[in-house]
Amino acid sequence: MKKFAVVAAMATAFLGSTSAYAVDLEVTHWWTSAGEAAAIAEFAKLFEEKTGNTWVDSALAGSGTGANPVIISRIIGGDPMGATQMNTGRDAEELIQAGLMRDLTPIVEEMGGLDFYVDQSLLEACKYEGGLYCLPINIHSWDWLWLSTAAYEKIGQPVPTNWDEYVASWPALEEAGILPFGLATGWPISGVPGVLMSGIGGSDLVLAVNRDKSGDAVRGPEFRKVAEAMDSLRKVISPEMMVPSFGDVGNQILSGEAAGNIHGDWLAGDLQVAGGVPGENYECLPALGMGDQLTGGGDSFYFPVLPEGTDPAVIQAQTDLAKILISPEGQLNFNMVKGSMPIRTDIDLSNANPCMQKAIKMLGNGLLPSGDFALSSDTQQQMQDLNIEFLDDDSITVDDYIERYASIIESAD
Amino acid sequence: MADTAVRMEDGAGVSTRPGFLSRIFLHNLSAKFAALPMVITVLVVFVGCTIWTIYYSFTNSKLLPTGKFIGFDQYERLFATSRWNVSVWNLLAYGAMSLVFTLVIGFILAVLIDQKVRFESAFRTIMLYPFALSFIVTGLVWQWIMNPTLGLQGTMRKLGWDWFSFDWIANPKMVLFALLIAGLWHGTGFCMVLMLAGLRGVDEEVWKAARVDGIPTWRTYLSIVLPMMRGVLVTAVVIIGSGIVRLYDLVVALTNGGPGISSEVPAKYVFNYMFSGGNIGQGLAGATMMLLTVLIIMIPWAYLEFGGKGRR
Numbered sequence: 001m002k003k004f005a006v007v008a009a010m011a012t013a014f015l016g017s018t019s020a021y022a023v024d025l026e027v028t029h030w031w032t033s034a035g036e037a038a039a040i041a042e043f044a045k046l047f048e049e050k051t052g053n054t055w056v057d058s059a060l061a062g063s064g065t066g067a068n069p070v071i072i073s074r075i076i077g078g079d080p081m082g083a084t085q086m087n088t089g090r091d092a093e094e095l096i097q098a099g100l101m102r103d104l105t106p107i108v109e110e111m112g113g114l115d116f117y118v119d120q121s122l123l124e125a126c127k128y129e130g131g132l133y134c135l136p137i138n139i140h141s142w143d144w145l146w147l148s149t150a151a152y153e154k155i156g157q158p159v160p161t162n163w164d165e166y167v168a169s170w171p172a173l174e175e176a177g178i179l180p181f182g183l184a185t186g187w188p189i190s191g192v193p194g195v196l197m198s199g200i201g202g203s204d205l206v207l208a209v210n211r212d213k214s215g216d217a218v219r220g221p222e223f224r225k226v227a228e229a230m231d232s233l234r235k236v237i238s239p240e241m242m243v244p245s246f247g248d249v250g251n252q253i254l255s256g257e258a259a260g261n262i263h264g265d266w267l268a269g270d271l272q273v274a275g276g277v278p279g280e281n282y283e284c285l286p287a288l289g290m291g292d293q294l295t296g297g298g299d300s301f302y303f304p305v306l307p308e309g310t311d312p313a314v315i316q317a318q319t320d321l322a323k324i325l326i327s328p329e330g331q332l333n334f335n336m337v338k339g340s341m342p343i344r345t346d347i348d349l350s351n352a353n354p355c356m357q358k359a360i361k362m363l364g365n366g367l368l369p370s371g372d373f374a375l376s377s378d379t380q381q382q383m384q385d386l387n388i389e390f391l392d393d394d395s396i397t398v399d400d401y402i403e404r405y406a407s408i409i410e411s412a413d
Numbered sequence: 414m415a416d417t418a419v420r421m422e423d424g425a426g427v428s429t430r431p432g433f434l435s436r437i438f439l440h441n442l443s444a445k446f447a448a449l450p451m452v453i454t455v456l457v458v459f460v461g462c463t464i465w466t467i468y469y470s471f472t473n474s475k476l477l478p479t480g481k482f483i484g485f486d487q488y489e490r491l492f493a494t495s496r497w498n499v500s501v502w503n504l505l506a507y508g509a510m511s512l513v514f515t516l517v518i519g520f521i522l523a524v525l526i527d528q529k530v531r532f533e534s535a536f537r538t539i540m541l542y543p544f545a546l547s548f549i550v551t552g553l554v555w556q557w558i559m560n561p562t563l564g565l566q567g568t569m570r571k572l573g574w575d576w577f578s579f580d581w582i583a584n585p586k587m588v589l590f591a592l593l594i595a596g597l598w599h600g601t602g603f604c605m606v607l608m609l610a611g612l613r614g615v616d617e618e619v620w621k622a623a624r625v626d627g628i629p630t631w632r633t634y635l636s637i638v639l640p641m642m643r644g645v646l647v648t649a650v651v652i653i654g655s656g657i658v659r660l661y662d663l664v665v666a667l668t669n670g671g672p673g674i675s676s677e678v679p680a681k682y683v684f685n686y687m688f689s690g691g692n693i694g695q696g697l698a699g700a701t702m703m704l705l706t707v708l709i710i711m712i713p714w715a716y717l718e719f720g721g722k723g724r725r
Contacts, residue, residue: 069688072476091691094476185671239583239672240561378475381690385496385674392585392673411490 025082025317026056028074030067033247035269039338046330051320053313056082068377075100080304082314083321088136088300089125089373095302096133102303103131107322114326116344119296119367126300134300137325138340141294141359142191142264142370143198145285146271150256151178162289163199163229166260170236173259180236182249182258189391190384192233193405194371195262196226198295199288203368206295209409210374218406227398227405234391250274254281262288268339268355284355286362293365297373298340301325379412463704470697478693487698497699500677501706507589507678508657511596515653516646518597519604524634526605527612537609540602548599552666555595556582585675588668592676595667600656604649611645612638647718658707679703 025047031040037059044055058081060067068091071084075095086092095101108114114132117123119139126134145166152159152169155176160166170180183189198206201222208217217223243249250270252258261267268284276282287294303318324330331342336351341359349360371380386404390396396404438445470487474480491497526536543551558564561580569577581587581594615638623633639646661680664670670677679699687696 066689072688072691076477094479094691098477098479186669239585240580376475376691378686378690378692378695381685381692382494385494388671389495389674392671392675 022051022053023311023313023317024054024056025314025321026058027083027085027321028058028060028067028071028081029085030060030063031085032059032061033266033270034273035271035337035339036266038273039269039334042333042337043325043330046333047321047324050324051317053317053320075304078307080306082306082318083301083303085137085299085301086134087372088122088134088298090376092134092302093125093128093376095304096128100305101133102305102318103133104135104303104322105130105132107319108132111323116346118341118343118345118363121367121369122296122298122343125373134302135322135326136298136300136343137331138298138335138338139296139343139363139367140264140266140298140340141286141296142262142372143195143287143291143294144263144265144267144355145195145199145288146250146253146261146263146267147283147285148253148256148259149281149283150254151259154178154256159283160285160289162285164290167229167232169259174236178256179241179252179258180260181233182252182261183237183242184246184249185242185244186388187384188246188249188263190380190387191264191371192262193226193230193383193387194295195288196229197223198293198368199290200229201226203291203293206368210295210369210371213409213412215406215410218409219402223402223405224398227402230387230390230401231398234394237391239392246270250276265339265341265355265359268353269337272339272353278353278355284358286355286358292362293368294359294362295368295370295373296341297370298343376413379408382408466697466704467701469693470701472694474693474697476691476693480694483694487694488702490695491698491702496674496677497679497682499674500679500682501702503589503676504657504660504678507592507596507660508654510589510593511600511657512650512653514593514597515600515604516649518601519649520608520639522601522605523608523612526609537606540605542602543599544603546599548662549666551595551599552663555591555598556667559591559594582668583672585672588672588676592663592667595663596660599663600653604653607645607649607652608642611642614645615641654710658703 027044029040031037040057040059044057047053047055060070068086071081071086072092072095074081075084080100092101114120114123117136122136122139123132126132126136145163147159147166149159151173155169155172155178157169157172160169173180194206194210197209205217205220205222205226208214209223243252246263246267247270249258249261249263250267251274253261254271254274254276268278271278271282278284301322303322306315306318326343328344328347331344332347332349335342335356339353339356341356341363342349345360345363349356352360371383375383383405386401386408390401469478469480471482471484472478472480473483473486522540526533526540530536546554559579559582561567561583564579566577566579569579581591619637619641620633623637628637659680660678661684664676664678664681668676670681680703683696683699683703685696686692686699690696
């Protein structure tokens with residue numbers, strides 16, 4: 001009987017996909033930088049080839065701060081798109097609770113479960129009252145220290161292999177007129193403390209702060225090291241030298257204008273598009289070259305519940321897209337371009353660049369919950385405000401920083 | 414009641430006191446009927462949404478307005494947040510400077526143009542031109558001009574003036590003045606045109622009389638013409654004031670609140686927490702505080718201005 005259901009479902013899927021008329025499926029996302037746009041195009045191509053439907057691409061500028069509100073207000077306002085990308089985590093929590101997202105459990109059952117996910121903890125954010133409301137499609141990690149080979153050639157030093165060596169090289173870099181740490185204005189600084197936490201503070205600290213929301217852990221000696229590292233970072237960053245977007249920092253690193261940067265792995269896509277070769281033009285150190293676990297979140301696709309009276313073919317197109325996103329082929333094509341880690345490792349990753357190879361190795365040790373993943377957007381916004389303020393205002397001491405960080409974590413919901 | 418009201422209306426001219434209500438509701442009925450759509454809009458959109466805003470600022474609503482009533486918690490958090498406090502202070506400082514400078518510069522420019530200069534309309538157009546640009550464009554243009562490495566400072570240094578320094582936009586202590594420059598560039602032209610209209614509205618006879626009495630021109634402007642322009646001044650203050658309170662897009666385009674949080678404004682805080690922060694309660698608490706500030710300033714002023722009926 002069950003077998004029959006599967007066959008029937010597959011048959012309808014097949015029928016739906018080859019039906020005489022093709023439907024449009026609008027997909028919203030905020031992948032607008034060169035590397036990101038190339039990656040999403042891989043999904044679009046696969047979707048159109050396999051189903052004959054049309055992928056209507058709605059790229060929204062401004063990522064979490066600009067695009068997220070648009071996506072949310074469209075769903076709340078009764079004008080849902082066919083599918084949308086959002087961060088894996090708690091941004092869409094309330095939309096799911098309000099019943100605005102489609103339950104994907106039947107599709108998953110039909111596919112025979114989700115055991116192929118490399119880390120089941122990723123799916124936690126998608127689950128609500130026994131249903132599954134989103135599909136994580138990649139794993140992103142902030143935990144990367146990017147280093148410029150050109151800059152270290154200029155000062156005649158070997159490229160550092162961990163955070164401590166990197167910090168030790170700052171005076172020589174500054175003397176040579178190279179920025180020790182390139183940074184873009186606004187949100188990029190907000191990811192840095194989390195990276196320092198997993199690199200310098202260790203996995204236990206990340207779990208205690210992000211998962212258990214323990215203020216005592218923030219006030220402890222391990223986090224103090226993190227705060228002190230932030231303090232030393234802000235001393236080598238000046239507002240005049242900050243660039244408008246993180247992609248510009250990538251260019252600074254390739255040209256040797258800036259020696260290093262802590263930024264998420266999505267920078268790799270931009271470095272690649274700009275012609276950088278890992279190991280040659282830049283080096284990447286996961287977890288600052290010190291830890292053995294990465295913190296991660298990533299992106300998920302959500303399928304809003306479409307209004308009544310919608311063409312069943314569109315709903316079928318949603319189903320088809322869901323399957324394609326996590327299919328081995330889709331995962332491979334997409335992540336190779338995006339620079340993120342695939343959610344399944346049962347695919348041929350031998351073409352992955354050396355940075356991704358390092359990351360995939362570390363995935364075996366389990367994924368730590370990143371701030372993006374474990375904290376609500378309200379808490380993330382407060383953290384971002386604190387970090388931006390701390391970076392610029394030297395009158396906020398390390399102690400103040402720790403105390404304020406602790407109180408935000410304690411009041412986190 | 415309705416019957417008596419209608420009957421009273423007939424004799425309204427004679428007995429005013431008993432027909433008071435009927436005069437309010439029935440006098441010039443067609444005009445009131447025509448105004449009805451606007452009245453409904455005001456009641457539903459402005460008053461209704463304001464009440465909605467205030468109510469939900471007392472709830473713990475996150476992404477959707479579904480939260481429970483929690484009293485003043487959102488406000489406690491708001492006033493404990495340094496970003497909010499900096500924002501309020503910035504708006505007050507910017508608002509005071511912007512109001513004073515826009516009025517003073519606008520008036521001086523209007524007086525200068527009022528001197529029967531040649532090509533007056535050309536000057537007027539040039540002065541008014543920035544007002545035709547949006548705040549976003551204004552902000553971007555000035556961001557490039559004031560950018561320390563690419564803009565004016567960089568250009569002057571490349572030309573050999575190494576000592577030249579104009580880095581206000583990257584300097585937390587000066588960034589408000591950078592905002593002010595862009596704001597004034599945008600707004601003074603409009604203020605000037607308003608003032609000019611006011612100046613032109615003053616009767617030529619007044620000038621002749623002043624000249625006969627031997628009053629110096631500057632004195633005539635300050636002591637006679639300016640007080641006569643009261644209506645125009647009120648209009649200008651209201652327009653400039655509303656521009657100050659909603660200050661948002663200029664900041665986003667010019668500094669995006671930076672460096673650090675030194676040029677944040679309340680509207681930006683409200684927007685960030687309502688949308689990207691997904692905390693409607695917190696955002697609405699900020700919005701309610703903005704409304705309250707405006708009311709604290711507006712109510713006494715409106716009372717003075719429009720309260721005493723026989724004044725003008």
